[in-house]
Amino acid sequence: MKLQEWLENGGAEGLKWLQLENFPDTGRGVKTLRPLKFNDIVLTIPGSFLWTVDAAFDDPVLGPTISSIKPPLSVEDTLAVFLLFIKSRKEGYEGKRAHVKLLPTSYTTSVFFNNEELEICSGSSLYHLTKQLKQQIKDDYLQLLNNLFSRHPDLFPLDQFTQNDYMWALCTIWSRGMDFQLPGKQFRCVAPFADMLNHSPDVQLCHIYDPQSGSLQILAGKDYTIGEQVFINYGPVPNNRLLRLYGFVLPNNLYDSYDLVLTTHSLAPLYTQKVALLESAGLQVNATFPLKLSDPLPLDVLRYLRIQRLSSSEIFTIEAKRGARNIVSARNEAEVLKALIEACESLLAGFGIPLEKLEANIASGVYQKGDNVWAAAHVSVGEQRILKMALQKTRELLALVICAQCGKANEDNKRCGRCRRVVYCGTDCQKSHYKEHKVICKAYATDEQQ
Numbered sequence: 001m002k003l004q005e006w007l008e009n010g011g012a013e014g015l016k017w018l019q020l021e022n023f024p025d026t027g028r029g030v031k032t033l034r035p036l037k038f039n040d041i042v043l044t045i046p047g048s049f050l051w052t053v054d055a056a057f058d059d060p061v062l063g064p065t066i067s068s069i070k071p072p073l074s075v076e077d078t079l080a081v082f083l084l085f086i087k088s089r090k091e092g093y094e095g096k097r098a099h100v101k102l103l104p105t106s107y108t109t110s111v112f113f114n115n116e117e118l119e120i121c122s123g124s125s126l127y128h129l130t131k132q133l134k135q136q137i138k139d140d141y142l143q144l145l146n147n148l149f150s151r152h153p154d155l156f157p158l159d160q161f162t163q164n165d166y167m168w169a170l171c172t173i174w175s176r177g178m179d180f181q182l183p184g185k186q187f188r189c190v191a192p193f194a195d196m197l198n199h200s201p202d203v204q205l206c207h208i209y210d211p212q213s214g215s216l217q218i219l220a221g222k223d224y225t226i227g228e229q230v231f232i233n234y235g236p237v238p239n240n241r242l243l244r245l246y247g248f249v250l251p252n253n254l255y256d257s258y259d260l261v262l263t264t265h266s267l268a269p270l271y272t273q274k275v276a277l278l279e280s281a282g283l284q285v286n287a288t289f290p291l292k293l294s295d296p297l298p299l300d301v302l303r304y305l306r307i308q309r310l311s312s313s314e315i316f317t318i319e320a321k322r323g324a325r326n327i328v329s330a331r332n333e334a335e336v337l338k339a340l341i342e343a344c345e346s347l348l349a350g351f352g353i354p355l356e357k358l359e360a361n362i363a364s365g366v367y368q369k370g371d372n373v374w375a376a377a378h379v380s381v382g383e384q385r386i387l388k389m390a391l392q393k394t395r396e397l398l399a400l401v402i403c404a405q406c407g408k409a410n411e412d413n414k415r416c417g418r419c420r421r422v423v424y425c426g427t428d429c430q431k432s433h434y435k436e437h438k439v440i441c442k443a444y445a446t447d448e449q450q
């Protein structure tokens, strides 16, 4: 049975106007055989066709075994096992097996990169996460093998439930799963045929799950002419995540980000008071802050560090109690900004290949477009660009806190009246610094006047 036939027989709508096709940049995707206007209904897949945890539990053969396992399987593992189970069946499940037959046989997500390919982005968050993920997949597989697969070889023939099969199934779920926030729970499904739609950041979010009817609907995220590829929008996903979960990157991705992790040691001075202040400011003590192209130095990073570095006399100030939205003291601010500069510099130094070299290699075609090394290079470029922007911004802020000549962080340091980009603790320092400062001062003063 063909996938489309199975779906149409069960009430799916819109398929007669859609066709699978290979496109040069995105690979296989879906083209429309009719013009579409923004928000037209393109495709409706009834709930009975969706791969979900409930569908796995309701399966008369698989359900009783996987729903009774302790500890319960995660959503991802349930779906991965469901997928491999259907793939391994020789009969029955005609429609679902037709869907599985159409799935890619291999993936380019970063867990499949060899060491050489991964090294291209060493230092990036993707590099560390991918290494962790590879280990986690091994551990999770062993647990599944011991607790499930080896106990029910009739349901899970071991030659079709290898670690590689498990990795394939996980990547299938990561790259094709759709997530929806329903009241009180997160819902994940894979929708046959709708999972053939590729991503474009240039269309509106247009995949909808209707909890009432249980069906999945795709709307037109823009106007389309006949023969055009129809896209959905996977969301504002940065390249490090795109490569980890979907196996591709978008050059110059507007949503690129660097995940800055901040933690405070429990032996740090005034730890308990600082944790209380962080919590009342809505911040966690072990926190991850996405630095984005649009906001490379979010206020929350400064708030966290201001609280982390409060002295015993500053901890009771009104500003600290208000969540450190503004400078607490010149001393505190200087310490925060210097620490941040050091952190950004050391993170940048940790990248195996510096930004400029990667950019040159991409521009000159050293990495073949679309290859794993090319994709890894884009991730590293994206993260390094953001860290450099964060570094630049932090340096600019520090120049407004410490005297440009002597480095003192006084409350009453005054800005240079001309460029307003540096501060001085007094006229002596301003005069002594003028020779060094004048070129920049003039440039900025001219900039301001333009």
Ligand SMILES: C[S@@+](CC[C@H](N)C(=O)[O-])C[C@H]1O[C@@H](n2cnc3c(N)ncnc32)[C@H](O)[C@@H]1O
Pocket: 025, 026, 027, 028, 029, 103, 104, 175, 176, 195, 196, 197, 198, 199, 200, 245, 246, 247, 248, 249
């Ligand atoms: C939901 S599936 C879409 C259908 C898929 N192309 C296929 O042939 O099965 C997601 C996968 O499609 C590919 N993909 C989606 N959007 C893409 C894009 N804009 N550029 C390159 N590959 C894309 C990636 O391999 C991704 O993991």
